[in-house]
Amino acid sequence: MRLPISSEQVRHCRKLAASIAQEVKAEISPLSTVSVERSLLRLVGIEGSNQESVPLVNCFIDQITGQRALEDGALYWLSNTILATGESPQGIAERVGAGSLDLVRLPRQPRRAIEDLCRQIVQDALVTLFGKQRQRREMEESLARAPSPWLYVIVATGNIYDDIEQAKAAAEQGADAVAVIRSTAQSLLDYVPEGITTEGFGGTFATGANYRLMRGALDEVSRRSNRYVRQVNYCSGLCMAEIAALGVLEGLDILVNDALYGILFRDLNMIRTMVDQHFSRYLLGLFDTIIVTGEDNLIKTIDAYEEYSIVLVSQFINEQLAKNAGMREERIGLGHAAELDPALQDSFLKELVQAQLVRQLFPRSPVKFMPPTRYKSGNIFFAHALDTLFNLVSVWTDQAIVLLGMPTEAIHTPYLQDRYLSLESALHVRRAAGSLGRELRFLPNGQGAARARQLLAKTEESLTRISEDGLWNSLASGAFSAIRRTRKGGRGYDGVFRKGQFYQNPFLSREIVRRARRETAAT
Amino acid sequence: MSERRSFIRPYGDRLNDGAVQLSFSLPMSLSARSREAAKSIAGRLGLDQIRLVSALDLGNGFSFYILYGTTMVEIDDQAIHLTEVERPLLDFWRINQLLEFELKKRVTVVGATIGTDAHTVGLDAILNAKGFGGESGLERYPQFRVVNLGAQVPPDEVLEAAREQRADVVLVSQVVTQRNAHLENLSLLAEMLEAEGIRQDLLLICGGPYIDSQVALEVGFDAAFGPGTTPLAVASLIVEELLRKAQ
Numbered sequence: 001m002r003l004p005i006s007s008e009q010v011r012h013c014r015k016l017a018a019s020i021a022q023e024v025k026a027e028i029s030p031l032s033t034v035s036v037e038r039s040l041l042r043l044v045g046i047e048g049s050n051q052e053s054v055p056l057v058n059c060f061i062d063q064i065t066g067q068r069a070l071e072d073g074a075l076y077w078l079s080n081t082i083l084a085t086g087e088s089p090q091g092i093a094e095r096v097g098a099g100s101l102d103l104v105r106l107p108r109q110p111r112r113a114i115e116d117l118c119r120q121i122v123q124d125a126l127v128t129l130f131g132k133q134r135q136r137r138e139m140e141e142s143l144a145r146a147p148s149p150w151l152y153v154i155v156a157t158g159n160i161y162d163d164i165e166q167a168k169a170a171a172e173q174g175a176d177a178v179a180v181i182r183s184t185a186q187s188l189l190d191y192v193p194e195g196i197t198t199e200g201f202g203g204t205f206a207t208g209a210n211y212r213l214m215r216g217a218l219d220e221v222s223r224r225s226n227r228y229v230r231q232v233n234y235c236s237g238l239c240m241a242e243i244a245a246l247g248v249l250e251g252l253d254i255l256v257n258d259a260l261y262g263i264l265f266r267d268l269n270m271i272r273t274m275v276d277q278h279f280s281r282y283l284l285g286l287f288d289t290i291i292v293t294g295e296d297n298l299i300k301t302i303d304a305y306e307e308y309s310i311v312l313v314s315q316f317i318n319e320q321l322a323k324n325a326g327m328r329e330e331r332i333g334l335g336h337a338a339e340l341d342p343a344l345q346d347s348f349l350k351e352l353v354q355a356q357l358v359r360q361l362f363p364r365s366p367v368k369f370m371p372p373t374r375y376k377s378g379n380i381f382f383a384h385a386l387d388t389l390f391n392l393v394s395v396w397t398d399q400a401i402v403l404l405g406m407p408t409e410a411i412h413t414p415y416l417q418d419r420y421l422s423l424e425s426a427l428h429v430r431r432a433a434g435s436l437g438r439e440l441r442f443l444p445n446g447q448g449a450a451r452a453r454q455l456l457a458k459t460e461e462s463l464t465r466i467s468e469d470g471l472w473n474s475l476a477s478g479a480f481s482a483i484r485r486t487r488k489g490g491r492g493y494d495g496v497f498r499k500g501q502f503y504q505n506p507f508l509s510r511e512i513v514r515r516a517r518r519e520t521a522a523t
Numbered sequence: 524m525s526e527r528r529s530f531i532r533p534y535g536d537r538l539n540d541g542a543v544q545l546s547f548s549l550p551m552s553l554s555a556r557s558r559e560a561a562k563s564i565a566g567r568l569g570l571d572q573i574r575l576v577s578a579l580d581l582g583n584g585f586s587f588y589i590l591y592g593t594t595m596v597e598i599d600d601q602a603i604h605l606t607e608v609e610r611p612l613l614d615f616w617r618i619n620q621l622l623e624f625e626l627k628k629r630v631t632v633v634g635a636t637i638g639t640d641a642h643t644v645g646l647d648a649i650l651n652a653k654g655f656g657g658e659s660g661l662e663r664y665p666q667f668r669v670v671n672l673g674a675q676v677p678p679d680e681v682l683e684a685a686r687e688q689r690a691d692v693v694l695v696s697q698v699v700t701q702r703n704a705h706l707e708n709l710s711l712l713a714e715m716l717e718a719e720g721i722r723q724d725l726l727l728i729c730g731g732p733y734i735d736s737q738v739a740l741e742v743g744f745d746a747a748f749g750p751g752t753t754p755l756a757v758a759s760l761i762v763e764e765l766l767r768k769a770q
Binding site: 165168169171172173185188265266267300302303374377378410411415416417420 | 546547548579581582583584585587644653673674675732750751
């Protein structure tokens with residue numbers, strides 16, 4: 001069921017987006033952030049918090065920042081300290097947390113020894129993580145393959161133990177992926193809380209310990225029902241890189257990770273976000289984790305029909321930024337929504353065309369399709385009707401990951417039965433309409449074809465303008481959903497720094513990664 | 524129905540049949556016992572002629588029930604007490620006309636969602652030119668000057684903006700109301716405006732899908748709007764209240 005669009009035009013859009021992404025990469029490569037540095041400490045195994053509940057990785061980075069020594073980076077100081085004291089990374093971090101160790105005061109060790117140690121620590125960490133990844137893929141392959149599209153539901157009770165009960169029930173009801181919504185505004189925190197949490201607002205805190213509990217529960221259901229259930233969480237925010245690290249450490253399958261969402265909707269600084277997204281995506285790419293982006297948010301505050309092309313513009317840019325970070329297209333799940341005002345004539349056809357266009361523009365992407373929210377009210381019965389039509393569009397256009405709408409979307413985070421009713425409808429539509437796309441065709445000169453051509457032309461035009469102005473200026477001039485952001489404005493800019501001459505991050509070294517893969521394969 | 528009745532009961536398909544539909548989950552696997560439990564709950568709620576029309580197992584030790592029943596409860600139409608007054612709506616032209624010729628000023632409206640609340644859908648529906656439900660937002664009215672501060676604005680920044688912009692109206696939208704996080708923010712803002720001595724110069728309004736108007740008035744707001752509110756309803760209230768205050 002293909003829409004007749006010009007492949008020449010699609011190639012041009014991709015080229016424009018690539019030049020936009022390239023300019024960003026050139027600007028951010030000499031930079032790092034406090035969140036990237038904390039993620040490095042987590043990757044080499046540092047965890048826990050001090051007596052004041054400050055995560056040890058924050059204590060570490062805060063200490064070197066306070067001593068104006070951040071530019072050399074976390075791994076330089078960690079290795080220097082190991083060489084000087086002979087202590088373990090965790091032991092060092094605990095002493096920093098307790099205030100009994102001053103990292104910068106220790107004598108500087110020979111540069112060569114520090115570099116060698118950094119590489120060794122990182123290689124060891126990678127071997128452990130690649131080993132865990134291999135185990136997980138083996139488990140997945142031992143179970144039955146999930147049908148397409150994957151049905152994705154959320155849980156959001158605030159209490160991880162309740163989340164687990166709801167997630168297990170959802171998995172038994174047929175969910176293929178379960179996401180725990182984070183507590184409201186966790187994306188604005190410049191630290192990741194530690195430990196198991198049972199209190200949250202509108203969601204549950206993302207912590208390493210919570211991830212681990214949920215992972216265990218989903219693995220148990222997966223084995224019992226012979227169907228691998230994927231675990232999802234959210235990266236975007238000030239701790240984008242750190243959450244990606246936790247995702248890799250705890251074996252998450254999908255992370256919501258959008259390059260622009262934080263800038264536009266959370267007023268995070270654009271430079272900070274670009275540096276963080278780059279490293280977080282690099283890391284997730286290394287471990288073949290799926291990311292999903294958040295373009296659905298772009299059409300929530302504007303006229304979704306007139307200005308829909310912004311979704312495609314952002315997807316092209318997100319795709320190239322992710323590829324620049326080393327991800328392959330099969331792991332870049334571009335997000336989108338097609339929701340139009342139900343009062344609009346032929347709204348279903350228009351949504352179908354939009355969804356199909358995304359599917360066609362990004363054929364290898366595990367595209368993630370988002371449900372109606374904007375025109376839902378307390379009328380749960382009509383909301384359920386809208387969701388069923390949404391499910392039909394999803395299946396018909398062969399979306400890869402579908403976040404299910406809830407009849408009570410406009411009222412509360414889903415009750416157990418809301419999720420059941422949604423899954424029941426989606427499972428029905430998946431069964432009933434799975435072959436529709438292979439049987440039906442768009443008319444070559446019908447409404448749908450015309451709309452697709454119009455959207456692509458508009459997308460090309462916007463990408464041309466953005467590539468001329470550059471991404472930073474375009475964000476400042478309101479090119480995205482009329483939201484304006486300044487280069488140095490927004491949260492988190494003070495956490496950005498230029499890497500100094502001693503800076504070390506061997507996770508980025510192809511050679512170290514290769515060695516670690518070889519070592520993993522040999523064991 | 525043209526006839527005005529003074530006693531009201533839920534309506535299924537006959538007047539006064541008292542028909543009620545009900546659905547809920549139980550933390551029990553589906554069984555004869557769980558079905559009986561569901562019916563007992565409906566009975567304890569006071570329903571008669573209970574029919575359990577659907578019972579489904581939800582997995583992991585849970586089950587879901589849909590029931591119908593009838594209630595004998597009836598409400599005296601004359602005795603219904605309203606906290607939210609239904610006010611007549613003005614129209615776009617009348618509002619601009621009243622502001623221009625009666626109040627004789629352009630009204631500045633400062634709007635925000637406060638605290639950690641990132642949901643601007645409601646705020647934008649009222650303020651942005653685009654509007655909501657087929658009505659233009661306040662930005663479209665020549666006699667309103669709108670300053671939309673957007674999402675997650677700390678209460679002290681709202682206060683600062685209100686002073687700087689010489690606001691006539693402060694409009695706060697709150698969507699996230701879980702565990703009453705919104706109440707703290709709303710009362711904090713009202714108290715700060717009071718403490719700074721500018722509260723009496725302002726019309727302070729809040730809105731959101733789960734705002735209890737009684738409670739909003741108690742924490743110091745002049746008015747509160749619930750779900751489905753259109754820009755016209757807000758504009759009408761602003762005009763009426765400002766004219767009343769001016770007298």
